[in-house]
Amino acid sequence: MRRSLRLRLLVIGAFAIVATLGLAALGLALLFERHVERVAVGDLEARALTLAGIVEYDAKGMPRLPAPPADRLYQQPFSGHYWQVALDGEVRRSRSLWDYTLPMDRPAPPPGRTEVLGLPGPQGEPLLAVEQSLLVGRGQDTRRLRILMATDRAALTAARRGFLGDLIPYLAFLGLLLVGGSWLQIRVGLSPLAEVAFRVQALTHGRRSRIGTDLPDEMLPLARQMDTLLDARDAELLRARHRAGDLAHGFKTPLQALLGDADTLRDRGQADIAASVEIVVTAMRRLVDRELARARIQSDHHTAQADPAAIVARLIRVLRRTPRGAGIVWDIRAPGPAPRARIDPDDLTEALGALLENAMQHAASRVDIVVAPQTDRVILTIRDDGPGVPAESLARLSQRGMRLDEGGEGQGIGLALVSDIMDAANGRMDVSNADPGLCVRLTLAAVPAGR
Known part of the structure; x- marks a missing residue:
């Protein structure tokens, strides 16, 4: 989840939705419970006023409590519905209380006022009770009438549970809709x-040269910064290539002058010194030639593309005109449709030229070239039937970044140049002995179909 912004936002949004709906469920349950309690209290108040009508007066005008009214709701023992009336010391109770008396040890409420109480029931159950106090009688014979109406809270609890039972599935469905909407919002x-x-x-694949500016306003700063970095990179690479080329060209004139001095020394009879100078100059010229070749390697390989089969055919036509190449059998195979590789044509020509020339110089009589497409890659295989390379040298040739031209002309600098070109094109070069001969395999990215 740490690495997925979409999943992180979805989890946070889902948690917020669930927490909000949970709080909403608790709030609604509390509001429903209070509403039900208010309705129950109102019903008890109405029943209390009705019960106040049982007070009768005797011939002297004195209030008294007659037999309680018959009501099946209050006749069943422990039915959960109870009433109790007290007039002075006389107490009347509903039959549902059986032999239990509701506690009335607290002060009576002022006449005309109603108090909502919580009382224990005959079986210890919690009761919701309403107590009213009335004055009955006339003049000095006025007496206080206390009325208690109570109902079992279990009915209120059952109503709340039923409400939650109906509410929770709806909230769950609403939560799923909100999470789905949140996911859609995050996705969009x-x-x-x-x-x-x-x-x-x-x-990366070469289908674009820049990010572009046809993006939402929030993404434009990022896109512009990336394009600016790409422009700066290309400009810096171009300057570096020019500096390398200028440096290499600057060395060529002094080296040529040193070769002239070597000839002068040889004419004066100092052949040993002249040979030493020529060896040093030759080594330095090889280094300069390599740097010139590296400076020519194109850096913008993402948008470049080349036809390897056509380049191989063109190079072989040139090599066949040489004395050595005329005596070589060149076997070119390109199974399947002609693939195109993501590399600058001049760079590929440089690399293949070095490899084909090397194969021609060391082949006994034959050079095989295979250009084969493989999914998103292009494989070029060049194999000669010559003596190959000693195992210790082969291991060193396969190491990237090694100096491949320390042993002299020819194969060393050629393979070094090919390695540099493959590195620049994000390709790979593999060298192996073919018994007989040497096999060089180039792997390059293929240009997507339709480009």
Whole structure:
């Protein structure tokens, strides 16, 4: 989850939705419970006023409590519905209380007022009770009438549970809808990031040269900064190539002058010194030639493309005109459709030229070339039937970044140049003995179909 912005936002959004709906469920349950309690209290108050009508007066005008009214709701023992009336010391109770008396040890409420109480029931159950106090009688014979109406809270609890039972599935469905909407919002909101990733991938594959500015306003600063970095990189690479080329060209004139001095020394009879100078100058010229070749390697290989089969055919036509190449059997095979590689044509020509010339110089009579497409790659295999390379030298040739031209002309500098070109094109070079001969395999990225 740490590496997925979309999943992180979705989890946070889902947690917020679940927490909000949970709090909403608790709040609604509390509001429902209070509403039900208010309704129950109102019903008890109405029943209390009805019960106040049982007070009768005797011939002297004195209030008294007659037999309680018959009500099946209050006749069943422990039914959960109870009433109790007290007039002075006389107490009347509903039959549902059986032999239990509701506690009335607290002060009576002022006449005309109603108090909501919580009392224990005959079986210890919690009761919701309403107590009213009335004055009955006339003049000095006025007496206080206390009325208690109570109901079992279990009915209120059952109503709340039923409400939650109906509410929770609805909230769960609503939560799923909100999470789905959040996921859709995140997907649509983050789609520009996917577009930027797609364009970066297109840069890597050579389908675009820059990110572009046709993006949402929030993504434009990032896109412009990336394009600026790409422009700066290309400009710096171009300057570096020019500096390397200028430096290498600057060495060529002094080296040529040193060769002239070597000839002068030889004419004066100092052949040993002249030979030493020529060896040093030759080695330095090889280094200069290699740097010139490296300076010519194209850096913008993402947008470049070349036809390997056509380049091989063109190079072999040139090599066949040489005395050595005329006596070689050149076997070119290109199974399948002609592939195109993501590399600058001049760079590929430079690399293949060095490899084919090397194969021609060391072949006994034959050089085989295979150009084969493989999914998103192009494989070029060049094999000669010569003596190959000693095992210790072969291991050194296969190491990237090694100095391949320490042993002299020919294969060393050629393979060094090919290695540099493959590195610049994000390709790979593999060298192996073919018994007989040497096999060099180049792996390059293929140009996507339709480009």
